[in-house]
């Protein structure tokens with residue numbers, strides 16, 4: 724599978740994580756993101772590190788991606804020493820183009836006049 728990250732993405736973290744993926748876990752991560760059963764909240768991002776909280780219907784998991792290590796506090800990651808679906812969901816989520824990030828919303832009067840930040 725060829726992966727072409729967005730030029731502004733953190734490709735040095737995301738591509739190695741995805742290429743280490745077990746196909747079954749990758750499919751679960753993709754399904755979870757598309758169906759909304761997994762939600763990803765990036766808590767910290769820098770040049771060499773991504774931290775995120777991944778939630779399913781019952782729990783949340785702390786995921787950390789660096790160039791050398793992928794960690795998650797789920798049982799799959801801790802006991803099987805594998806790249807779990809939560810870590811893959813973070814890598815997929817972080818690889819989206821910036822254009823898909825939430826747009827800035829302005830406060831408006833009812834007549835459409837912008838109150839802030841225009």
Ligand SMILES: [Zn+2]
Pocket residue numbers: 784795796797798799800807808809810
């Ligand atoms: Zn996990």
